[in-house]
Amino acid sequence: MSNHLPASGGNGSHGARAGDSGLRYPSNGKTIYHRPLNRTKTAELSKAAFAYLFAEMVSYAQRRVTGIQELEKRLNLQGHPIGLKLLDLLLFREPPRSQLRPLNIIALLHFIKINIWTHLFGRQADRLEKSSNPDTPDEFMIIDNEPLVNAYISVPKEMSQLNCAAFAAGIIEGVCDGAGFPARVTAHTVGDTAGGSNGSGSGGTGGTGAADGEMWPGRTVFLVKFQPEVLEREALIGNKS
Amino acid sequence: MPGANTYTQGPTFHEGGLNKLSTNDYLVLAGTFHGYVSISHLLPKTPSYANNSPKKSVHAITARLNPVKSNPDGRPLSNSSTIPGVPGGILTRPEPPSGLEVLESENFRLQCFNTLTGVKFLLFTDTTQTNVDVIIRRIYELYSDYVMKNPFYQLEMPIRCDMFDRKLLSHIREVNNR
Known part of the structure; x- marks a missing residue:
């Protein structure tokens, strides 16, 4: 945004400077997009406030659906636009050199695991895995041991299929769609069945102990299933280089 | 009387101590206690x-x-x-907690914690137990986190939240092992 300043604009003054249009551009090149709206020291939001909001979002969605699948679909749809916008915002905040959007699947998943997760939840996702099943080379897994969105949610037994992290799955889906990697993302609870056995670590992550399903009862796997054309393109790129 | 029907039954603990009571017994006890509290108000x-x-x-x-x-x-x-x-x-702000707080007998001590919204937490402890108010406050904290922030919990209904049960149990274990 600071590029809009005329080059002869005498940019030596400290702080903000009034342009011709009356708009003020900061001289350090940081625009309002570079920092969060809240100015607290850590720029964090209240977890309780989010928990209440999210609880209301879930019950709002729940009042309008008949089944669990439909409920997850709704939560997914609530997250989708967030992901789309977040991709643009976080890429914009990167230093200019690395503002490229991810060009292959691994880079995309790393971007999600590291940048998106850190921005949203203040830490990275716990693991990244590729499906070891040869029939489904289009499936990747992002694993979070205790998703923040589920922090206070106990799903009743009759709805044990449900995982409210479908909302976070929607965010991931939005990021994938926005980056040009159309995918379907679903959230699954893998409480006691340790998910470590069915995947080989991809991209240098993964490979932690598999027997910690007991330790993390709320562990959630985000299953990212890319559309066939994404895999096709990936294969073409891979062959060229 | 506001808050007269906010009784919920949490998980019960009988690790070498009190006998387990049925849900109905708990409701009867809670009703009796509420009666006492109402009287003590007057x-x-x-x-x-x-x-x-x-x-x-x-x-x-x-x-x-x-x-x-x-x-x-x-x-x-x-x-x-x-x-x-x-x-x-007529005041618009909630009634500040008042009334019966502790009931002591030679065998046990009953501590009541009354929240601003009229929810009462009753804790049966040994007569020698210290820092009961700290324990009960922590339980209130757990309640407001894992019950009130759970979208699947319906107000005025019995609490069935796995996470609340788990956290409460580990809190009580911690207290018992001290």
């Missing part, structure tokens, strides 16, 4: 009126203990300067 008021003590202090006490009730002789409470700006003596 206690300081009744003798004060009987003694015909100075009106001002009477108002102060009754306003604190039972703000909705108006003066029996028909005069609105706001006449005396105890609660200014409140027409008809």
